[in-house]
Amino acid sequence: MTNSEKNRLKDKAFQVFGVFCTFIGLIVLAVFLFDIAIEGFSRIDWDFLTSLPSRRASRAGILTAWVGTLWILVLTAIIAFPLGVSAGIYLEEYSKKNRWTNFLEINISNLAGVPSIIYGLLGLEIFVRQMRLGGSLLAGALTLSLLILPIIIVTTREAIKAVPRSIRDGSFALGASKWQTVWNQVLPASFGGILTGIILSLSRAVGEAAPLIVIGALAYVPFTPDSPLDEFTVLPIQIFNWTSRPQAEFLTNAAGAIIVLLAITFLLNGIAVYLRNRQQRKVKW
């Protein structure tokens, strides 16, 4: 075999290996989803969705967990949305290029790399202890808001950056002030992108268990919360709790709860992808 034949063979071999690697992740994903579906679907019925937690696996439901997850989702969105978008607008439209801005940017990238459990420790000390919120929905939502703030800021900036200079110049030329330009031109034009980022970050928040366990969210909450100051549990914590028990019936329950959690996560991601595609089709600068 000549050298070039050998090289061509190696090239082909790597191609096969590349296909193998690309599909192995997807195959594992498929096996996993299939396994969950087999184990969990039989468990999902009206009772499972509307029952309170119980010591008996067959009677336990996920009512408190999914209601808690929805509460957390809404509260986190309300807190993180204005903060993150304002910070993004400041950095992209107002800040000057100097050391202070550079410092802000480095700090935000650093925050994005802080493990979620560290945010839990922050929330435990500041929101739970100092602000005396206890293991409440509000403490949980505040903690998760800080966690997703860097993601929202970064995606907001990218969305705003995509609005061309000429739109701003046109607005200024008509006599609009800086804020009028941002509010009436830049934000409407970038809103799709901003919304996509927020939904993606919320889908991250919905799946988080660790920081909420640290701030003291409980696995067993015998009622659905009525106000942001009530104690709560969420789906990921319920799944963790059931997975940690030795009895097989609880694993089936966990699989059922996972299907509901994945449905919420995939739904949020689906909406985000849809919005992004629509935005890309619609906007032609």
Added chain:
Amino acid sequence: MRVSEKIIEGLLWLSAVITILITIGIIWVLLSESIAFFSEVSIVRFLTEKEWTPLFADKKFGIMPLVAGTLLTTFIAIAVALPLGLTIAIYLNEYAHARFKQVIKPMLEVLATIPTVVYGFFALTVVTPFLQGFIPGLAGFNALSAGIVMGIMIIPMISSLSEDAISAVPRSLREAAYGMGSTRLQTAFGVMVPAASSGIVVSVILGISRAVGETMIVAIAAGQQPRLTLNPLVPIETITTYIVQVSLGDVPHGSLEYRTIFAAGITLFIFTFALNNISFWIKKKYQEKYD
């Protein structure tokens, strides 16, 4: 008019400054509780004792078993994610059709959107029993399956960051390699990967940082037994799992046991902070500039 403009700008500035307050808050919380901890337990004991048993009657405060557990699961995760992620990046860039890439990339990204507690369930109920089929000594909780599953979770992170780095290499370099008669494989490993090496290294460092801070997968599947070992087949405990373990229990606020989670937390924070900053530094210093 001018006044309200100024007020709005002030409010926007304030939201940006909150991010700095978060960092200060994290450092302050971790430091103040850890200082209280280290006033009772010397830092020498913390770093040199070989056991971690703060919740037992005979208390030992050596962080090394938790660090060993964290590094072990991280190492396994990277050993899975780096070869797979890098091969995927190269394959998608140098071999695959653009259409194929367009379909596959979002599918791989799905791996990154699945909540980690779900991965933990997967590691415990699918991967461990599967591996026990041909590794007879494998315990029900172990670093191996937790690490492998963590690696699968990190694949999209490494593959997409490496892919960005490789596709930032200018076409002319690739064409020059082809012009010299190289195969795609020789072009990939002889030209593209070296040219994109800083970006690839950054992707690996960020992957390590992610794995070090990962909590739910290891809390579910790797066990809660701090031990100083590099054996991937037995139960271990990571720093993050310990924090979860204490949080689930009823440890009174202000006690020494309560403070251990902040001492563990600051150790974790130092690791990830260092890794993230190394990656920024590499990105800034070594990123090749092509025009």
